[in-house]
Amino acid sequence: MYKSKKILLLGSGELGKEVILEAQRLGVETVAVDRYEHAPAMQVAHRSYVIDMLDAEQLRGVVEKEQPDLIVPEIEAIATSELVKLEEEGFQVIPTARAAKLTMDREGIRRLASETLEIPTAAYKFANTYEEFVQAAKEVGFPNVVKPLMSSSGKGQSVCRTEGDLEDCWKIAMEGGRVQNGRVIIEEFIRFDSEITLLTVRTVNGTMFCAPIGHIQQGGDYIESWQPHNMTETQIMEAKRIAHAITDELGGYGLFGVELFLSGDKVYFSEVSPRPHDTGLVTLVTQNLSEFALHIRAILGFPIPEVKLISPGASRPLKAQDELSEYSIVGVEQALALPNTQVRLFAKPVTKAGRRVAVALSSADSIEVARVNAARALECLVVEKE
Numbered sequence: 001m002y003k004s005k006k007i008l009l010l011g012s013g014e015l016g017k018e019v020i021l022e023a024q025r026l027g028v029e030t031v032a033v034d035r036y037e038h039a040p041a042m043q044v045a046h047r048s049y050v051i052d053m054l055d056a057e058q059l060r061g062v063v064e065k066e067q068p069d070l071i072v073p074e075i076e077a078i079a080t081s082e083l084v085k086l087e088e089e090g091f092q093v094i095p096t097a098r099a100a101k102l103t104m105d106r107e108g109i110r111r112l113a114s115e116t117l118e119i120p121t122a123a124y125k126f127a128n129t130y131e132e133f134v135q136a137a138k139e140v141g142f143p144n145v146v147k148p149l150m151s152s153s154g155k156g157q158s159v160c161r162t163e164g165d166l167e168d169c170w171k172i173a174m175e176g177g178r179v180q181n182g183r184v185i186i187e188e189f190i191r192f193d194s195e196i197t198l199l200t201v202r203t204v205n206g207t208m209f210c211a212p213i214g215h216i217q218q219g220g221d222y223i224e225s226w227q228p229h230n231m232t233e234t235q236i237m238e239a240k241r242i243a244h245a246i247t248d249e250l251g252g253y254g255l256f257g258v259e260l261f262l263s264g265d266k267v268y269f270s271e272v273s274p275r276p277h278d279t280g281l282v283t284l285v286t287q288n289l290s291e292f293a294l295h296i297r298a299i300l301g302f303p304i305p306e307v308k309l310i311s312p313g314a315s316r317p318l319k320a321q322d323e324l325s326e327y328s329i330v331g332v333e334q335a336l337a338l339p340n341t342q343v344r345l346f347a348k349p350v351t352k353a354g355r356r357v358a359v360a361l362s363s364a365d366s367i368e369v370a371r372v373n374a375a376r377a378l379e380c381l382v383v384e385k386e
Helices: 014-025 056-066 080-088 097-104 106-116 130-140 163-176 233-250 278-284 291-299 332-336 367-380
Strands: 006-010 029-034 047-050 070-073 124-127 144-148 158-160 184-188 194-203 206-209 213-218 221-227 254-263 266-273 313-319 327-330 341-345 356-363 382-385
Touching (some): 014 029, 029 056, 056 080, 070 080, 080 097, 097 106, 097 233, 106 124, 106 266, 124 130, 130 144, 130 184, 144 163, 158 163, 194 233, 194 278, 194 291, 213 278, 221 278, 233 254, 233 266, 254 291, 278 291, 278 313, 278 341, 313 367, 327 356, 332 367, 341 367, 356 367
Parallel strands (some): 006 070, 029 047
Antiparallel strands (some): 124 184, 144 184, 194 206, 194 213, 194 254, 221 313, 254 266, 313 356, 327 382, 341 356
16 A cells, blocks of 8 residues: 655645645645635645644644644644644654744744844834833834734734824734734834745755745735746845845745845845745746645655746735625636636635635736736636625
């Protein structure tokens, strides 16, 4: 009988679904875990579990039952202290339990980058209470960016432009964070020219970089990405230096999404995710190996000879406007009629306002054409109540 490796995926959204599919192409047994039933990755995994992943006892119960070769976190909201214990007991956490714990909240990773590695970042302060928040915001100066320490897809983020915005920004952070009444970070507002994701892969044969991915965010969540993003040689060298430093410190094998701000020739570190990145969905149509294929190869310990850009491309996510228990997505035929365009429907069981439910992907001879076609494809797609 064929004996395969087993991965336990913690977080089963649309990115996790692509990870599962790539793992299965290499004969891996897959187990998907999330906090709700019928999550996208659960629809293609061999088995699945619904648990509260912030509950250490529930998390341990699944791990001990399945005995996976690899525990693969795909979201931040996990009982990371329990992952540290499990790693100490011999389980392998991707990329490491320390990396999962550090990047779960913005404080650990920001202090590591700025204070330990001395990587350029925006000025920042932290606050536990509204009173501390008001004082910190005044010290950082206006405008500033307010974020809960733990959230997903940019939820809870806002720009605090004046003192009059303080109450609203605090409320947004409290409602959007994964931990209610949690700590927040107040960041200096950097007037950047553009922001990028530099996908960085730590493999058995060294660290590799994908072509930079440009993206636009709105409300802390991406609304468009494209690859490659135009950068000067100086910017590219500095971006790689920063990404190398932070991923070397985190260690382990796998793909990291390193978010950076570009301002003139200066490059500032923003965040890092030790897993495939939402803006990296574009790699499904641009590279010889998508970010998901790269992640699986790297964590399995397989070599990656090269990461090659095959074609410029762009992505545009479709977001639901309302909370719907039954819905459909129409206009797929029209979107797929556009040149070199793909549509991925995530089949999430329900929608919520602002929740990604599909993505349009286009490749072309130029970034400009790819972005236009991806935008046209997105315009074709509509979420309808059933």
